[in-house]
Amino acid sequence: MSKFSEHNFKGEKALIRVDFNVPLNDKYQITDDTRMSAAVPTIQKIIKDGGSVILMSHLGRPKDDPSEKYSLKHLVVHLRRLLNGETVLFANDCIGKEATKMSAELQPGEVLLLENLRFYKEEEKGDEAFAEKLSKLGDVYINDAFGTAHRAHASTAVIAKFYPADKRMFGLLMEGEIKSAEKVLHNSEKPFTAIIGGAKVSDKILILENLLDKASDIIIGGGMAYTFLKAMGGKIGKSLCEEDRLGTAEEIMKKANDKGVCIHLPPDSIIADKFEATADTSDAPSNHIPDGWMGLDIGPNACDQFCNVIKRSKTILWNGPMGVFEMEKFRHGTKTIAKAVADATSSGAFSLVGGGDSVAAVNQFGYANKVSYVSTGGGAMLEYFEGKELPGIAAIKQ
Helix, strand or coil: CCHHHHCCCCCCEEEEECCCCCCECCCCCECCCHHHHHHHHHHHHHHHHCCEEEEECCCCCCCCCCCHHHCHHHHHHHHHHHCCCCCEEECCCCCCHHHHHHHHHCCCCCEEECCCHHHCHHHHHCCHHHHHHHHCCCCEEEECCHHHCCCCCCCCCHHHHHCCHHHEEECHHHHHHHHHHHHHHHCCCCCEEEEECCCCHHHHHHHHHHHCCCCCEEEECCCCHHHHHHHCCCEECCCCCCHHHHHHHHHHHHHHHHHCCEEECCCEEEEECCCCCCCCEEEEECCEECCCCEEEEECHHHHHHHHHHHHCCCEEEEECCCCCCCCHHHCHHHHHHHHHHHHHHHCCCEEEECCHHHHHHHHHCCCHHHCCEECCCHHHHHHHHCCCCCHHHHHHHC
């Protein structure tokens, strides 16, 4: 049983670092509440025990002074709804007299949401004095914000030192994230297939190199595939290519070969004459794309080949789309991979989907509930799989 589940919060004020960095439209309405919903089980457990909850989070990247655009007050009504009508109060600051008074007067079963942490520059600087002020608001510190675990900020890492070991812990969301990532990285059942997509090789070098010691198969799709294809002598038209990473791509291919890891590149592509939703399209071998054309999705042969690899996998990690899935003409590859991962999961594979675009894809195509785990932390998950120690995790474990 986990430390969090074993703890009884009766009579305690739990200060929770959540990741409520949700997208808002121009009317300040939440357009995707995934991150808020993910925090609900942790909050509900504390309330059920007879404790009270103080939530702190950032929202966006405010440049200057506090602003309406980045105020967390816009989240209060929806949070109340998610918590089935529980009392949710809002403090107009995250430190200071009002926050201190409201925290002190908070009754069991009540929830207090503090104003945006990043209205203070001290948050991102990891300022100790700021972290100490925050720490005085709660009896117990809980980090349930995996999406910010790779940041050594005041509320994610520094604050933990102001709590004894038995009063600092991970919430249920953070526990789930770490457990799932550990399962893939250190306890994966073979064959283990990593599906890596996205635009740039440079963004994924470290994760690719780390996975060479873990995976049986690595599927490479998205814009980054064309750097690999060109490095192997292919003609890629005007497809996305990082010329300064051709040597890196060659090196990764060689290392994979030496380690017996099979790298799968798309044999064919859906190509377009311009990067637009209305572009003329065709298909071509990925290493023979005509001049003036660019690959914007994997082709039917690639879909078949990749699906066969996924089908026989026991562990699957998916980070990054196969094409420009935001455009109707170039979403088939990513949608096909999402279905293949869901099908493999229903056949007994363990699947972890992480990274903003991959998560958006499984949500958009209706497969989020058909994979084993959907990570809420894009950058944090990426760094975790690169083999880096995350400050937000290390601070709790120290």
